[in-house]
Amino acid sequence: MGSKKEDQEKTKPIEIIEEVLPPPETTTLLVEDAPALKRLLTLNLEIYTATKVVNKYNADDLVEYLKKNKKVDLIICKNMIGKENTILKTYYYVKSNRLKIPIILLGKNPKLHNEVQMIDPGDWKSVIKTSAKLLNVKAQNMIRQELPDYYPIETKTLLILNNAPIDIMKQCDDGTFEILYKAQDKIDKSKLRQIAIEGAHFLYIKKKSRLKFAQNFSNDVQSVLQKEMTDNDRIYATGATFSYSKQLITTSGLTEGAIEMAQTTIGSMLKLTESSKELTKLLEILSESEEGYLYKHSVMIAIIASNVISKMEWGSKSQKESICFMAFFHDITIPDDDLCQIQTNSGLEKAEVSPELKNKVRNHAKDAKELIASYPNVPYGAESFILQHHGTKTGIGFSENPTDPNISPMAIVFKIVEEYVDVCIHPPKGGLKREEYIEHLKKIYKAGQYKKVVEALEQVLIAPPKKEEK
Numbered sequence: 001m002g003s004k005k006e007d008q009e010k011t012k013p014i015e016i017i018e019e020v021l022p023p024p025e026t027t028t029l030l031v032e033d034a035p036a037l038k039r040l041l042t043l044n045l046e047i048y049t050a051t052k053v054v055n056k057y058n059a060d061d062l063v064e065y066l067k068k069n070k071k072v073d074l075i076i077c078k079n080m081i082g083k084e085n086t087i088l089k090t091y092y093y094v095k096s097n098r099l100k101i102p103i104i105l106l107g108k109n110p111k112l113h114n115e116v117q118m119i120d121p122g123d124w125k126s127v128i129k130t131s132a133k134l135l136n137v138k139a140q141n142m143i144r145q146e147l148p149d150y151y152p153i154e155t156k157t158l159l160i161l162n163n164a165p166i167d168i169m170k171q172c173d174d175g176t177f178e179i180l181y182k183a184q185d186k187i188d189k190s191k192l193r194q195i196a197i198e199g200a201h202f203l204y205i206k207k208k209s210r211l212k213f214a215q216n217f218s219n220d221v222q223s224v225l226q227k228e229m230t231d232n233d234r235i236y237a238t239g240a241t242f243s244y245s246k247q248l249i250t251t252s253g254l255t256e257g258a259i260e261m262a263q264t265t266i267g268s269m270l271k272l273t274e275s276s277k278e279l280t281k282l283l284e285i286l287s288e289s290e291e292g293y294l295y296k297h298s299v300m301i302a303i304i305a306s307n308v309i310s311k312m313e314w315g316s317k318s319q320k321e322s323i324c325f326m327a328f329f330h331d332i333t334i335p336d337d338d339l340c341q342i343q344t345n346s347g348l349e350k351a352e353v354s355p356e357l358k359n360k361v362r363n364h365a366k367d368a369k370e371l372i373a374s375y376p377n378v379p380y381g382a383e384s385f386i387l388q389h390h391g392t393k394t395g396i397g398f399s400e401n402p403t404d405p406n407i408s409p410m411a412i413v414f415k416i417v418e419e420y421v422d423v424c425i426h427p428p429k430g431g432l433k434r435e436e437y438i439e440h441l442k443k444i445y446k447a448g449q450y451k452k453v454v455e456a457l458e459q460v461l462i463a464p465p466k467k468e469e470k
């Protein structure tokens with residue numbers, strides 16, 4: 001089975017032709033919090049420019065490092081980390097201390113025109129090429145680095161398995177790779193956890209074995225997830241299959257393997273919605289887990305929305321399955337976890353990312369609907385529910401009419417629950433007060449299905465229902 005072009009594009013080594021013997025002992029500081037991009041950049045910078053990459057969490061962390069270590073040759077920095085204006089803080093520190101360190105901004109910032117190199121983070125090859133230039137990697141000194149192609153797998157993904165499906169490699173400090181597990185080796189989970197804690201968030205397989213890995217992993221993981229397990233273990237294990245599914249879909253589209261993995265993940269999400277654990281407890285475990293926003297909010301939506309559906313007069317078991325399906329696919333085409341948090345047109349306009357990324361966010365509901373066109377057995381109506389999950393009939397942008405009557409009831413449940421989940425994950429100062437939040441929703445959603453959904457949500461969140469609310 002041939003892999004798709006896009007896939008090849010993503011994993012083939014970048015072509016730095018005629019280049020690269022790395023200059024001796026350079027250091028690059030990287031401030032990027034998206035794990036996959038961080039890993040991709042670190043790995044390729046080390047391979048192609050031989051610079052030592054030091055990862056920093058934010059601007060403060062970077063400044064601390066610069067105070068103690070004068071010898072830094074390049075800074076690669078994200079625009080914002082959380083609410084911190086990371087690039088501006090970094091730039092002003094470097095400038096005011098006359099450090100003369102070149103800076104690459106992963107993204108755009110109008111305040112820094114001509115001051116730093118701005119590169120779209122999606123174009124990671126340009127980041128590596130520009131870094132090579134800025135680090136003075138000279139053409140005449142180059143060696144051609146014929147490293148085999150490796151494909152990264154999140155370490156936590158492997159924690160679900162009892163045995164290695166194929167050979168698994170680990171990257172050593174000098175950039176070379178060594179076998180950590182041979183095929184069929186037993187995986188010692190505490191040792192693997194330790195490896196992850198020490199910073200190896202990714203392990204590697206040979207690129208050409210990717211399909212074999214996917215098949216074996218899929219079989220193994222299905223048998224693991226079908227067994228009884230605690231909610232905590234299931235949240236963790238489902239998180240791993242969720243992110244692996246997303247990786248497969250992003251790199252190769254909805255292939256057979258990706259569909260199988262998605263089905264396994266959705267099945268496990270459904271099991272979580274049927275948990276006997278008290279809702280508050282379950283939500284607490286989820287919001288405190290270290291999983292990314294995409295997974296966390298998708299599972300929380302699935303759990304709360306399926307409870308809301310049980311309270312609706314039209315609610316049924318098959319609609320709960322639909323909700324899990326929707327929760328899995330609704331934001332899957334958004335490339336970055338942070339961008340999944342955008343819920344309004346104005347939020348999208350303000351986001352400091354490239355126009356391409358903005359478009360991806362703007363069209364993500366439509367793209368998700370198109371993606372699932374090749375999925376077998378899509379639950380009845382799920383395409384249009386996904387298309388409308390931000391309240392628009394076209395799946396483009398975010399609705400400016402909070403009570404549009406043309407939106408299907410399932411999409412209304414999803415939309416209102418998603419708003420609530422977002423507040424759960426980012427509670428206001430002083431904590432989230434459910435009663436107050438419900439009152440706030442009642443002021444927005446005053447009629448029709450919208451009103452009914454808020455009432456159902458109130459019953460789910462505030463049990464037993466209060467007789468007389470002030």
Ligand SMILES: [Fe+2]
Pocket residue numbers: 297330331340418
């Ligand atoms: Fe979402």
Ligand SMILES: [Fe+2]
Pocket residue numbers: 330331364365389390
């Ligand atoms: Fe969305």
